[in-house]
Amino acid sequence: MSSSSEAKYPDKESISKLLSSENIPNLIVDHEPLLTIPPALEYFSKNPPAVEAPFIYCKNLFLKNKAGGFYLITAANDTKTDYKLLCKIFKTKNGNIREAEKDKLTSYLHCEPGHVNSFSLLNLSPEQKKEVNFHLDKNLMDKYKTVGIPPMNSSSTCWLKPQDLKNLLEKNGITVNITDFAIKEEEKKEEKKPEKKKEKKEKKQEKKKEENQDEDISALGIQYKKEENFSDWYSECITKSEMIDYYEISGCYILRPWSYEIWEKIQEYLGNLIKGIGVKNYNFPLFVSQKALFKEKEHVEGFSPEVAWVTKSGKGEIDPPIAIRPTSETIMYPAFAKWIRSHRDLPLLANQWTNIVRWEFKNPTPFIRTREFLWQEGHTVHATYEEAKDMVFKILDFYKMVYEDLCACPVIAGMKTENEKFPGGVFTTSIEGFLPNGKGVQCATSHHLGQNFSKMFEIVFLDKEKKKQLAWQTSWGLTTRTIGVLIMMHGDNKGLVLPPKVAPIQVVIVPIKTSKDNAAEIMGKGEDIFEKLKNNGIRALFDDSEMHTPGWKYAQWELKGVPIRIEYGKKDLSKDQVTFFCRDNLEKFTVKLDNVVDKIKEMLEVIQKRMFEKQKERINNSTTHAKDFDKFLEGLNKGNLVYTPWCKDSDCEDKVKEKVKEIAEKSEEQDTVGTCKTLNIPLEQDKLEENDKCFFCGKKAQTWAIWGRSY
Ligand code: 87F
Numbered sequence: 001m002s003s004s005s006e007a008k009y010p011d012k013e014s015i016s017k018l019l020s021s022e023n024i025p026n027l028i029v030d031h032e033p034l035l036t037i038p039p040a041l042e043y044f045s046k047n048p049p050a051v052e053a054p055f056i057y058c059k060n061l062f063l064k065n066k067a068g069g070f071y072l073i074t075a076a077n078d079t080k081t082d083y084k085l086l087c088k089i090f091k092t093k094n095g096n097i098r099e100a101e102k103d104k105l106t107s108y109l110h111c112e113p114g115h116v117n118s119f120s121l122l123n124l125s126p127e128q129k130k131e132v133n134f135h136l137d138k139n140l141m142d143k144y145k146t147v148g149i150p151p152m153n154s155s156s157t158c159w160l161k162p163q164d165l166k167n168l169l170e171k172n173g174i175t176v177n178i179t180d181f182a183i184k185e186e187e188k189k190e191e192k193k194p195e196k197k198k199e200k201k202e203k204k205q206e207k208k209k210e211e212n213q214d215e216d217i218s219a220l221g222i223q224y225k226k227e228e229n230f231s232d233w234y235s236e237c238i239t240k241s242e243m244i245d246y247y248e249i250s251g252c253y254i255l256r257p258w259s260y261e262i263w264e265k266i267q268e269y270l271g272n273l274i275k276g277i278g279v280k281n282y283n284f285p286l287f288v289s290q291k292a293l294f295k296e297k298e299h300v301e302g303f304s305p306e307v308a309w310v311t312k313s314g315k316g317e318i319d320p321p322i323a324i325r326p327t328s329e330t331i332m333y334p335a336f337a338k339w340i341r342s343h344r345d346l347p348l349l350a351n352q353w354t355n356i357v358r359w360e361f362k363n364p365t366p367f368i369r370t371r372e373f374l375w376q377e378g379h380t381v382h383a384t385y386e387e388a389k390d391m392v393f394k395i396l397d398f399y400k401m402v403y404e405d406l407c408a409c410p411v412i413a414g415m416k417t418e419n420e421k422f423p424g425g426v427f428t429t430s431i432e433g434f435l436p437n438g439k440g441v442q443c444a445t446s447h448h449l450g451q452n453f454s455k456m457f458e459i460v461f462l463d464k465e466k467k468k469q470l471a472w473q474t475s476w477g478l479t480t481r482t483i484g485v486l487i488m489m490h491g492d493n494k495g496l497v498l499p500p501k502v503a504p505i506q507v508v509i510v511p512i513k514t515s516k517d518n519a520a521e522i523m524g525k526g527e528d529i530f531e532k533l534k535n536n537g538i539r540a541l542f543d544d545s546e547m548h549t550p551g552w553k554y555a556q557w558e559l560k561g562v563p564i565r566i567e568y569g570k571k572d573l574s575k576d577q578v579t580f581f582c583r584d585n586l587e588k589f590t591v592k593l594d595n596v597v598d599k600i601k602e603m604l605e606v607i608q609k610r611m612f613e614k615q616k617e618r619i620n621n622s623t624t625h626a627k628d629f630d631k632f633l634e635g636l637n638k639g640n641l642v643y644t645p646w647c648k649d650s651d652c653e654d655k656v657k658e659k660v661k662e663i664a665e666k667s668e669e670q671d672t673v674g675t676c677k678t679l680n681i682p683l684e685q686d687k688l689e690e691n692d693k694c695f696f697c698g699k700k701a702q703t704w705a706i707w708g709r710s711y
Pocket of ligand 1: 377
């Protein structure tokens with residue numbers, strides 16, 4: 001844990017304020033995380049900032065030398081800054097300069113790795129200012145009108161004049177050295193390379209270029225490793241595969257067809273299941289009045305910080321303000337009260353597929369935690385408690401099918417504890433998932449509302465004896481979080497791995513053709529295969545584009561997670577065969593042309609099943625059964641799901657959370673788990689021994705419960 005004091009300029013907001021207060025013209029743009037230079041350059045070539053040209057995105061390096069000093073270098077991204085050259089410029093022996101350690105980044109600049117920037121110099125203490133030498137690339141000052149610097153994070157860039165940057169730093173006590181890296185580079189070159197060596201190298205590079213034809217395949221790849229940097233891996237996966245684009249409002253994202261089509265598959269699958277038991281779709285309004293929202297005070301109160309309000313229209317006020325639905329109980333139930341008169345009007349089984357807004361302040365994660373999301377919300381009204389209870393569990397089972405059968409993601413069905421249930425209801429059931437980053441994730445919930453809402457909204461009916469009765473209700477929801485869970489579970493270091501049942505494209509056909517081949521024959525065969533697959537209901541694509549090489553296409557479709565690739569060239573055709581490549585296990589094998597359709601059908605099923613089994617095994621291997629607190633902590637610290645015998649007491653649950661937090665705060669180790677919670681009490685229970693005690697308080701155990709870190 002860092003011992004450093006609070007940073008003066010910890011984030012882009014504080015930097016933005018500073019620039020405004022100094023009257024420095026600037027433009028801060030938000031974007032996807034750009035942690036290294038190549039994706040940043042690609043991004044700004046596609047999305048040029050509205051600033052004075054020429055502009056350039058800068059690289060920033062924080063280095064140390066053996067004598068204990070530090071350098072921060074801000075340079076044009078194409079200025080050479082290799083360590084050898086820097087040693088020469090800073091007149092020190094080769095090998096004396098290297099990257100500064102992570103803890104120095106934190107204690108000096110208050111930066112995360114990947115976020116180093118010249119504004120972070122403003123966080124140096126007066127003592128530290130003496131230890132850090134700042135070098136600004138002369139090239140920047142001479143050639144560019146505007147420079148781009150990440151303001152303490154990688155998801156935005158601040159554009160300003162280089163001279164303004166220099167003045168600002170100097171005003172804050174930083175010595176700015178304007179350094180000409182280019183001249184030294186020239187000197188270095190002249191000193192070194194005999195001409196012949198240089199020529200040889202150039203020739204080699206040219207040859208390599210020719211071999212790769214028009215493409216730079218490496219630009220398609222995922223740079224982050226899932227097992228090393230899960231969150232950057234995730235961001236890279238979902239942006240490069242074109243599932244998501246970032247948006248200027250924090251916590252809101254653009255769902256592109258590659259992810260929206262998965263949502264459509266989920267809608268179709270779950271839509272059919274619920275329609276099959278008589279649920280009908282509705283569309284209720286987006287807005288809810290203040291009065292209606294707070295009618296059922298008790299449950300809304302806890303959630304009220306997350307409600308977003310519309311307070312203006314054009315120039316006028318909207319008075320009183322109206323809320324944007326965070327959920328639709330208070331919108332639907334007044335109508336239910338009107339529609340329901342007799343037992344003959346029951347059950348009322350309603351559902352809607354909509355967007356929802358909850359203004360959260362926790363760190364957003366696309367699909368997993370967003371301020372606006374898509375979901376279905378089901379609301380049903382019944383004549384008896386039992387009937388409502390049956391509905392709750394029927395829906396929970398449908399949700400489990402969506403995750404397990406459709407998305408190949410194993411989940412655990414169970415009851416939420418009293419602390420974690422929806423406070424407006426009688427009991428809450430959930431399905432919970434476990435992600436490869438060691439976090440549990442609530443995948444969907446189904447609530448028994450008892451008569452709590454029917455009392456409030458007067459949803460009453462005349463029973464067969466003409467007696468007035470309060471109705472029994474349920475509500476249930478599943479969101480686009482499902483897509484995030486399936487990406488996180490199945491994705492690998494090449495990108496997405498999509499389960500065949502939800503993949504927008506299940507099979508991609510890639511021809512391999514050299515200039516000497518008979519193009520018509522090769523392309524014709526691809527068309528044939530495509531037609532046959534299509535006619536058999538398989539979602540196929542024949543990638544016959546002349547723009548890219550087969551290698552580029554392979555990388556592209558692997559990144560997008562297409563379950564099967566069929567590749568073939570002249571040689572394959574002469575043997576009446578093609579090659580199959582399975583995205584999930586990266587294996588290749590040949591298949592006879594006559595057998596392609598049957599084999600594809602078989603393999604789509606095999607892959608779907610194999611992906612589920614792989615996740616099941618991963619989860620089994622990261623599950624601890626703990627009968628005492630030490631074992632429980634050990635499991636949590638390993639990033640495991642932990643099953644414990646538990647007393648079911650709410651106080652005990654609170655105390656466990658407090659204790660775990662306290663231990664983490666005291667601990668020196670950085671990755672000690674700080675927060676944990678119960679995920680649920682699984683419906684499928686292992687046997688409890690007669691004298692099993694609660695793992696924490698020692699009272700008699702009532703049940704097994706699952707604990708974990710959680711989103
Ligand atoms: C945020 C703001 C206001 C969750 C909120 O789970 C109200 C709420 O009522 C709120 N966040 N909830 C609970 C939602 C319960 C329930 N609604 C129907 C569901 C499933 C679908």
